[in-house]
Amino acid sequence: MPVIAVIGAQWGDEGKGKIVDLLAEEANVVVRFSGGDNAGHTVANQFGLFKLHLVPAGIFSTRATAIIGNGVVMNPGVLISELDDLNQRGVDTSRFFISDRAHLVMPYHTLLDGLEEESRGGKAIGTTRKGIGPAFADKAARMGIRAGDLLEKEVFKERLHHILKQKNAILTRVYGVEALPEAEIFNQYCQYGERLAPYILETTWLISEAIARGDIVLLEGAQGTFLDPDFGTYPYTTSSSPLAGGACLGAGIGPTQINQVLGVFKAYCTRVGSGPMPTELTDETGDLIREQAQEYGTTTGRARRCGWFDAVAARFSTRINGYTKLAITRLDVLDNMPNLKICTGYELDGKTIDYFPSSTTALERCRPIYEELPGWMAPTTEAREFDQLPLLARQYVSRLEELAGCPASIISVGMRREETVFKTPLWE
Ligand code: IMP
Numbered sequence: 068m069p070v071i072a073v074i075g076a077q078w079g080d081e082g083k084g085k086i087v088d089l090l091a092e093e094a095n096v097v098v099r100f101s102g103g104d105n106a107g108h109t110v111a112n113q114f115g116l117f118k119l120h121l122v123p124a125g126i127f128s129t130r131a132t133a134i135i136g137n138g139v140v141m142n143p144g145v146l147i148s149e150l151d152d153l154n155q156r157g158v159d160t161s162r163f164f165i166s167d168r169a170h171l172v173m174p175y176h177t178l179l180d181g182l183e184e185e186s187r188g189g190k191a192i193g194t195t196r197k198g199i200g201p202a203f204a205d206k207a208a209r210m211g212i213r214a215g216d217l218l219e220k221e222v223f224k225e226r227l228h229h230i231l232k233q234k235n236a237i238l239t240r241v242y243g244v245e246a247l248p249e250a251e252i253f254n255q256y257c258q259y260g261e262r263l264a265p266y267i268l269e270t271t272w273l274i275s276e277a278i279a280r281g282d283i284v285l286l287e288g289a290q291g292t293f294l295d296p297d298f299g300t301y302p303y304t305t306s307s308s309p310l311a312g313g314a315c316l317g318a319g320i321g322p323t324q325i326n327q328v329l330g331v332f333k334a335y336c337t338r339v340g341s342g343p344m345p346t347e348l349t350d351e352t353g354d355l356i357r358e359q360a361q362e363y364g365t366t367t368g369r370a371r372r373c374g375w376f377d378a379v380a381a382r383f384s385t386r387i388n389g390y391t392k393l394a395i396t397r398l399d400v401l402d403n404m405p406n407l408k409i410c411t412g413y414e415l416d417g418k419t420i421d422y423f424p425s426s427t428t429a430l431e432r433c434r435p436i437y438e439e440l441p442g443w444m445a446p447t448t449e450a451r452e453f454d455q456l457p458l459l460a461r462q463y464v465s466r467l468e469e470l471a472g473c474p475a476s477i478i479s480v481g482m483r484r485e486e487t488v489f490k491t492p493l494w495e
Contacts, residue, residue, distance in 0.1 A: 069326040069494040070284045072314040073394075075291030076330040076384045078338035079309070080364075080371065082396035082479055083331050084108030087124035087287045089477075089484050090493070095282035096132050096274060097125025100317030101307040102289030103140040103172055103202065105195040107365025111482045114158050118365045121146045123287050126158060131285075132277075134270050137168035138307060138317020139289075140202040141214060142177075143259035165263065166270040166319075167215030171256070175234040175247055176201040182242045192303055193340030195366050203306035205230075214267045217260030227253055271319035278324055283494075286314040286325070292384045293338075300427050303342025311388040327493060330390035330473065332381060334398045334463070337371040339364045343430040346374035346410045360400040375408040375437065378470035383423040385472045392476035392493055395464060398456075399480045404442040407463060410435035411470065440466065448481040453490045456480075464490075 071090065075081050088110045091097050104120035111117075112127055119126070121141060123133040135141060150160055176198030183200070184191045194200060205211040210230055216223045228249060235246035277284050290309040293299040298310065307313065311328045315321060335356060338344045347353065353373045356362065362371035384390075401407060412421050413433035424430050443459035450456045456464070456478070468475050478488040 070278060070286065070320070070324050071327040071329055071493065072286040072288065072311045072325050073329050073331060074288045074311050074314070074388050074390070075309050076332045076381065076388070076390070076393070077291045077336055077377075078293045078344065079106075079289075079291035080337055080339065080362075081291060081331040081333050082394075083288055084110045084119065084124045085396070085479060085482065085484070086329070086331055086394050086477065087285055088112055088127055089487060090285055091125035091128035091131050093283055094125060094128060094131045094285045096134065096277045097123045097128065097285045097287055098134040098136045098270075098274060098318040099123040099287045099289065100136045100138045100314045101309055102305065103197060103199045104142050104145045105197045105199045105305065105366060106289035108289075109365055109482070112484055114156055117153075120149060120366060122149050122153065122160075122163065125285060125287065126153060126160065126163060132162040132164065132273060134163075134273065135165045135169055136270065136318040137166040138313065139166075140170045140172050140199060140206070140307070141165065142172035142197065143217075143256065143263060147259065147262055163266055164268055164270055164273065165214050165266045167213065167218070167267050169214045170202055170206045170211040171214060171217075172198040172202045173212060173256075174252055175231070175238065176205070178238065178244070178247070179234075182244070186242075191341060193342075197366070200306045214263070217256060218264060218267060220257060220260075223256070223260070224253060227256075274318060274320060278320065286318050288314065292388060293380065298383075298387050300342040300430060303340065303427065327391045328389050329392050329394055329476070329493065330384060330388055330471075331394045331396060332376075332467070332471065333396050334401055334467070335376050336374045336380075337362050339367070339369050339371045343427060343433070344372055344374060345380075345413060345430065345433045346377045346435045347372050348374045356400060359403070360397060375410055375435070376467060377410045377435070378467070379410060379413055379421060380423050381467070381471040390473045392491070393468065393471060393473050394477035394479065395467060395475050396479040398460060398464070398478055399447045399486075401442060401463070402446055403444065405444060407440045407442050408437040409440065409466060409470065411438050412436040448486055450480055450488055453478070453488055456488065
């Protein structure tokens with residue numbers, strides 16, 4: 068019965084990879100619906116430790132079909148190395164498909180991402196430089212090349228010729244760098260196309276037939292709510308929608324077909340890249356969280372900015388995604404913290420506010436108002452039932468639920484699949 072959207076509820080890196088890997092054992096279809104190889108989904112299971120960028124975390128399931136949906140922008144070279152690595156490590160990729168509508172990340176996208184960042188100087192977004200922004204910009208500008216185009220070489224050739232002429236004009240005249248070679252790109256992408264051809268197809272029928280059969284379908288989010296170009300801290304955002312609404316568009320299903328929206332929150336906050344983060348800790352507590360949790364970017368290796376749980380942002384995240392259940396991850400990271408803080412309001416220009424401002428400059432001026440809770444100072448990783456958690460840990464979780472405005476179903480207390488507490492069932 069259930070179609071479940073798994074949504075990053077903060078700034079990404081909430082641990083969606085683990086949650087999808089866990090749920091995928093019961094699922095029939097798993098669809099990645101947004102982003103590109105800017106994402107880094109860490110999964111630790113019986114096959115080993117994986118850092119996936121494009122292939123859905125559902126690939127490890129013994130039964131699920133894993134799909135890269137139309138809402139993803141795909142760098143074919145990165146995808147092929149990921150598939151090779153999975154195959155070499157014994158993971159079955161025979162039930163993997165790519166939507167023919169998914170746009171491709173081309174060499175000029177990655178090049179332009181870097182050049183655009185450099186031209187922003189002190190106002191750089193801190194992108195992953197994987198070409199994501201330029202690829203989604205081209206999609207909207209109707210200048211994109213899609214996975215399906217690789218199956219029609221003549222169409223691809225003509226499109227590439229037309230588009231590359233414009234891109235090379237920008238590269239040489241605006242940025243003063245060398246033009247990219249058309250024949251080389253064409254040949255390289257034709258090779259990619261030959262390799263990926265067996266996987267590329269119209270995927271919406273696979274998903275709609277699964278829904279009609281009553282199968283379990285997971286819609287796998289990438290990035291997080293506050294990186295959404297509409298509701299995030301614009302312009303310090305990514306370029307596709309990580310929201311539950313984005314799941315419909317990026318997988319090709321209607322909103323009435325989603326039964327559960329699972330908001331994945333870390334028990335604290337992190338952010339990588341520039342832009343406001345009201346609860347950021349630039350002191351030794353922030354360093355302690357970073358080292359304890361090894362908060363370094365999966366895709367770029369950058370140190371993540373760490374801070375306390377922001378309940379103002381969390382409430383907003385619940386509102387714009389319509390969560391039906393929460394997953395609270397990395398609770399174990401707080402095991403050794405004697406005192407914990409939760410941000411319950413902001414002070415903005417001398418006034419107390421309880422909402423997440425849409426103006427990024429206003430958000431930059433917000434100072435967090437905290438409520439303090441005692442830490443539990445005990446290990447949680449061995450807990451498998453909610454009542455096996457220390458009382459103070461249960462109280463912390465309950466307070467997060469109350470402030471975020473949604474009950475938790477899953478609490479993650481470690482990296483591995485089994486290090487999980489099901490507080491309430493996600494579906495009956
Ligand atoms: P882009 O998506 O590479 O254009 O980067 C835009 C912003 O989103 C930067 O601040 C990145 O650090 C951030 N970002 C992109 N993907 C992820 C992710 O998977 N996790 C966390 N932050 C991300």
